[in-house]
Amino acid sequence: MNTDEFRKNGYAFVDWAADYLEEIEKYPVKARVKPGDIKSQIPGSPPEKGEKMEEIFGDFKEIIIPGMTHWQHPGWFAYFPANNSPESILAELLTAGMGAQCMVWATSPAATELEEVVTEWLKQMLHLPEDWAGVIQDTASTATLCALLTAREWKSNFQVNEKGMEGKFVIYVSQEAHSSAEKGGKIAGFGRGNIRYIETDEKFAMKPEELERAIIEDQEKGMRPTAVVATLGTTSSGAFDPLDELGRICKKHSVWLHVDAAYAGPAAMLEEKRHLFRGLENVDSFVFNPHKWLLTNFDCSVYYVKNPELLTRTMSIDPEYLKTAHDQEVKNFRDWGVPLGRRFRALKLWFVLRSYGTEGLQEFLREHIRLGEFFKNLVLEDPDFELMAPAELGLVCFRYNSGDIKGENLDNFNRQLMEGINSRGEVFLTHTVLGEKFVLRMAIGQRTTREEHVRKAWEIIKEETRNLKDK
Amino acid sequence: MNTDEFRKNGYAFVDWAADYLEEIEKYPVKARVKPGDIKSQIPGSPPEKGEKMEEIFGDFKEIIIPGMTHWQHPGWFAYFPANNSPESILAELLTAGMGAQCMVWATSPAATELEEVVTEWLKQMLHLPEDWAGVIQDTASTATLCALLTAREWKSNFQVNEKGMEGKFVIYVSQEAHSSAEKGGKIAGFGRGNIRYIETDEKFAMKPEELERAIIEDQEKGMRPTAVVATLGTTSSGAFDPLDELGRICKKHSVWLHVDAAYAGPAAMLEEKRHLFRGLENVDSFVFNPHKWLLTNFDCSVYYVKNPELLTRTMSIDPEYLKTAHDQEVKNFRDWGVPLGRRFRALKLWFVLRSYGTEGLQEFLREHIRLGEFFKNLVLEDPDFELMAPAELGLVCFRYNSGDIKGENLDNFNRQLMEGINSRGEVFLTHTVLGEKFVLRMAIGQRTTREEHVRKAWEIIKEETRNLKDK
Numbered sequence A, B: 001m002n003t004d005e006f007r008k009n010g011y012a013f014v015d016w017a018a019d020y021l022e023e024i025e026k027y028p029v030k031a032r033v034k035p036g037d038i039k040s041q042i043p044g045s046p047p048e049k050g051e052k053m054e055e056i057f058g059d060f061k062e063i064i065i066p067g068m069t070h071w072q073h074p075g076w077f078a079y080f081p082a083n084n085s086p087e088s089i090l091a092e093l094l095t096a097g098m099g100a101q102c103m104v105w106a107t108s109p110a111a112t113e114l115e116e117v118v119t120e121w122l123k124q125m126l127h128l129p130e131d132w133a134g135v136i137q138d139t140a141s142t143a144t145l146c147a148l149l150t151a152r153e154w155k156s157n158f159q160v161n162e163k164g165m166e167g168k169f170v171i172y173v174s175q176e177a178h179s180s181a182e183k184g185g186k187i188a189g190f191g192r193g194n195i196r197y198i199e200t201d202e203k204f205a206m207k208p209e210e211l212e213r214a215i216i217e218d219q220e221k222g223m224r225p226t227a228v229v230a231t232l233g234t235t236s237s238g239a240f241d242p243l244d245e246l247g248r249i250c251k252k253h254s255v256w257l258h259v260d261a262a263y264a265g266p267a268a269m270l271e272e273k274r275h276l277f278r279g280l281e282n283v284d285s286f287v288f289n290p291h292k293w294l295l296t297n298f299d300c301s302v303y304y305v306k307n308p309e310l311l312t313r314t315m316s317i318d319p320e321y322l323k324t325a326h327d328q329e330v331k332n333f334r335d336w337g338v339p340l341g342r343r344f345r346a347l348k349l350w351f352v353l354r355s356y357g358t359e360g361l362q363e364f365l366r367e368h369i370r371l372g373e374f375f376k377n378l379v380l381e382d383p384d385f386e387l388m389a390p391a392e393l394g395l396v397c398f399r400y401n402s403g404d405i406k407g408e409n410l411d412n413f414n415r416q417l418m419e420g421i422n423s424r425g426e427v428f429l430t431h432t433v434l435g436e437k438f439v440l441r442m443a444i445g446q447r448t449t450r451e452e453h454v455r456k457a458w459e460i461i462k463e464e465t466r467n468l469k470d471k
Helices: A003-026 A052-069 A085-099 A107-127 A138-156 A159-163 A179-187 A208-220 A243-253 A265-268 A270-277 A308-313 A346-381 A407-423 A451-470 B003-026 B053-067 B087-099 B111-127 B140-157 B160-164 B179-185 B208-221 B241-251 B264-269 B271-275 B308-315 B346-381 B407-423 B451-470
Strands: A133-137 A171-175 A193-198 A224-231 A256-260 A285-288 A299-306 A385-387 A395-400 A429-435 A437-443 B133-137 B169-174 B193-197 B226-229 B258-261 B285-288 B301-305 B385-387 B395-400 B430-435 B437-443
Touching: A003 A052, A003 A265, A003 B003, A052 B111, A052 B346, A085 A395, A085 B003, A085 B053, A085 B087, A085 B241, A107 A133, A107 A243, A107 A299, A107 A346, A107 B053, A133 A138, A138 A159, A138 A171, A138 A179, A138 A256, A138 A285, A138 A299, A138 A308, A159 B437, A171 A179, A171 A208, A171 B385, A179 A285, A179 A346, A193 A208, A193 B087, A208 A243, A243 A256, A243 B160, A265 A285, A265 A346, A285 B301, A346 A395, A346 B053, A346 B385, A395 A407, A395 B160, A407 A451, A407 B087, A407 B264, A451 B451, B003 B053, B003 B308, B003 B430, B087 B226, B087 B346, B111 B133, B111 B301, B111 B346, B140 B160, B140 B169, B140 B179, B140 B226, B140 B258, B140 B285, B140 B301, B169 B179, B169 B208, B193 B208, B208 B226, B208 B241, B208 B407, B241 B258, B258 B437, B264 B285, B264 B346, B301 B308, B346 B451, B407 B430, B407 B437, B407 B451
Parallel strands: A171 A193, A171 A224, A224 A256, A256 A285, B169 B193, B169 B226, B226 B258, B258 B285
Antiparallel strands: A133 A299, A285 A299, A385 A395, A395 A437, A429 A437, B133 B301, B285 B301, B385 B395, B395 B437, B430 B437
């Protein structure tokens, strides 16, 4: 493809993306395909000769798009949001065009320095402690793994990196922590048996007294309490662990405190929500995902550490072919995470932060919180439904429960209700289990979601409830 | 930004990318900036109010671009190539537009199934064993980490995942292996002290007899020989470890055999190079990077495993909020790697494989190999220079050595020569150390590199040599 064809196709692709953003509501949110439907439409072997872009683009529209679940749909209430924005889409085009590889400063100085700038900006916007240093990772899973590895090395005086794991290093999480803590613990060699799941209170937040008891118990057994992974905004219900108290306990017992604020992080920009983040000064590491609820398309996860030297000492390798003249003066972000190669992710974040400004982003976040409140009230006012967890932000956990169905049947009813709702194609929501109860999650956070979409979702929920009861 | 503005800006960005591809030679390959130059041009705090796209785009062109090292420049001979292509740039635009998150089949069925299709296509194109299953990862570092983790679990009967690391698990690599093996070994809890660096032969390939001796020695000491990371196309010199013999040794001693073919992998498409890949049938896992030498912009690393069940059992977590109705019938790629969230990387690969076809890609690879041969002959024919390693593909290791300078001075001369060459801005090459000698690396593999660029590079090398000798 020469550059004229690139221009021509580029305009057409931009038009497609614009149309997609405009017309996204015409698609069912959740793909209506069965396993194998897409594969069966694509040849089992690659072509010998090159094909024309028109054909490939045609197949993209006809085969791929009908098989996609549309994360940018305003009826997206599933999992967590992963919103993009026109600004971040455009920045990704520039990133791909440059094709830069940002492993060390010398391989793309501007990418490294812009990463320092945007993580500094976000630190200020979220009112995070001034002395933290930031880096962009792909996902919170990877950032949490980095935190567990750094904690392991800090606790062992860097002896695990040298000699291999010996002895029992223990991780503490709440029963509501994300599965990435378990996965990270397994990868880093702690073992699942050395992860303690601390009981939660009625708000699904970690009980600090239970944490301290577990730490002391393990110390007495000769084990090594190493890290606590606290969550601000749990995946199931958006619960906030009491950071303040956890921080005091961690400090007292020399345990690393990592905070997973993957979803809820941006709420720290809001004066009225900042109390939920109290206690950050005792935190050792912190992750949140601009690719969830901050308009920056996947992937873009920002990881902060109080002491970068512990991180880089944990992750660094120093082969001859990667040495450069500036290694002593600059940040080489390859030593701040798992992979060596790194995309230029700071660019899209820069475009987003500048396009919206602090005020624009606050407005965006507040609207979703208002819609969450609005939906919560619909649930609370309806005698057939009950709220299943406090809803601090845009995530509302609820279920049908009018008293006429009990126990397991109630779980089944709610599961069928969810399937009925999702089969309509206008909205998509997912479930969780809280206190052994099957619960529906309404996660409001899509860029394009307006009050009408939340109202519509509620209508559908009510309608499908009636349909299911009439069956 | 509304969709009309998105269109307008989108066209402008496409034009910029087209101009960039056309005019890339006007930029110095390596950024001419000092540490801090970029940061100092950007405000230390984010804007309160949103800014106009024209301003942001203007700053991108004026501040960011002069601070970039241009990986797509035809004078790029540094590290390894990381080539993109017009087709893959355009596919990234679609990917960003959809903003999909491909953690499980249900969250984007087409992305999951297309990933199965393109990894199957590549398997056929590279003549890899039929029973292998593929997945796309971000980088070879992550894939190698997955291999080491799977080997650890396989060797321990999944007890490390359960109970934590106990005992000495050992990894074997050649002295020329990539640093990602060491990094993965540290992350996975093996410890640097349990990584054995096996001696290499005169071609910088692992000596199989030395490997077997080390394995036996460790077994006798009660340690657990766990994995060999073999390299096809080492980073320093492009050496190929003797897979055939390594496979026999691994099989005999029950050791996992992982192959890092990050750079050289695509050469398996060529009949005349396939002998270098002999022995794949005894391999347990294999990684290569289409983002290096296969026209697919970073990141895109393809990882194959012989037994996917061992991988998914190692990596899987199963929280309630991620369960879907189809989990038994489909592949959920979140269990095939480290992060939970996943980008839709298969799309750009599909666009590339279809646009070029097998024949187009073979032609592309052969041209770089021809240019490598051409450069190698220039070196061999010049009495002032010597070839420092066999050059099987586009990577040629060489140095100035006319006999007039000795020892450390010779190393210094070559280092200064490299700095002189790179300061010109027309080409960029990097160095390594082979057998304690400072060596220049000429890595030919950029999409736009033609014979004239290689000739020019040689002219510059000769000129800078004269300049340095005249000093």
